[in-house]
Amino acid sequence: MGILSACTGSLLLFLSAILAALEHECAHAFAARRYGFELDRIVLMPYGAVVKGDLCGISKRQELCVLLAGPLANGATGMLFVALWWLYPETYAYTDIAALVSFSLFFVNLLPAWPLDGGRILRLFLRPLGERRAMFLCRAVTLLFALGTLGYFIYTCFFSPVWTALPFSALLAAGAFGGGEYRRVSFSREKAFKRGIEEYRVAVSAQMPLSDALRFLREDRYLTLLLFNEDGFYAEMTEEEFLAALGTGDYSRPLSAFSP
Numbered sequence: 726m727g728i729l730s731a732c733t734g735s736l737l738l739f740l741s742a743i744l745a746a747l748e749h750e751c752a753h754a755f756a757a758r759r760y761g762f763e764l765d766r767i768v769l770m771p772y773g774a775v776v777k778g779d780l781c782g783i784s785k786r787q788e789l790c791v792l793l794a795g796p797l798a799n800g801a802t803g804m805l806f807v808a809l810w811w812l813y814p815e816t817y818a819y820t821d822i823a824a825l826v827s828f829s830l831f832f833v834n835l836l837p838a839w840p841l842d843g844g845r846i847l848r849l850f851l852r853p854l855g856e857r858r859a860m861f862l863c864r865a866v867t868l869l870f871a872l873g874t875l876g877y878f879i880y881t882c883f884f885s886p887v888w889t890a891l892p893f894s895a896l897l898a899a900g901a902f903g904g905g906e907y908r909r910v911s912f913s914r915e916k917a918f919k920r921g922i923e924e925y926r927v928a929v930s931a932q933m934p935l936s937d938a939l940r941f942l943r944e945d946r947y948l949t950l951l952l953f954n955e956d957g958f959y960a961e962m963t964e965e966e967f968l969a970a971l972g973t974g975d976y977s978r979p980l981s982a983f984s985p
Contacts, residue, residue: 741823746774752798803827838867871897931981960984
């Protein structure tokens with residue numbers, strides 16, 4: 726895509742889109758880490774980007790903040806460019822594309838279409854209806870947006886075709902049946918133990934919620950949690966005990982509730 730953009734004279738647009746997408750996904754990751762969750766892999770694609778990791782057990786309010794972090798970061802960046810133009814109008818010619826990309830990501834990702842951030846927010850508020858019904862409604866809304874975008878493209882063909890509307894319609898339609906879920910990161914220790922693995926000891930409060938301790942898990946290290954209370958050392962929790970506690974799904978309970 727980079728080579729194609731360079732050959733067609735749109736390299737600046739391509740680079741702006743890459744940077745804006747990275748900013749968007751990093752904002753999700755930073756917001757998730759604030760609540761003790763780790764989104765640690767960004768995948769760049771010709772039509773966008775996605776950040777992968779673990780949000781299992783996150784509360785509704787926390788997930789909403791994580792989902793909004795990406796679009797708000799792009800919107801804030803766009804506003805910074807506008808402020809820059811106000812102070813230094815001569816910079817407009819060099820930053821107008823970057824500002825357009827930032828505002829585009831802001832508005833597009835707030836559309837209630839799955840798997841965009843707006844679609845995930847819609848599902849978040851529809852969950853009281855049941856997971857399957859909420860997902861069905863999200864897919865239906867997404868398909869309506871796809872049909873509307875396709876209709877808009879057909880309409881513009883009678884005047885001046887907006888070619889970007891056609892692939893966007895196709896991506897929305899495909900996204901209605903894709904997008905995946907955040908799934909728990911899992912790994913086997915069998916091979917690691919054969920070659921040896923470093924232990925990672927972390928001292929934490931015994932009252933720390935289980936979800937907050939998720940960020941200490943490392944694939945290349947064996948985790949041991951040292952729990953402390955007001956009186957000092959309380960207990961030691963091995964990685965096996967911590968993973969067993971995660972298996973209960975009760976992420977809001979303190980670590981002390983699962984310690985031996």
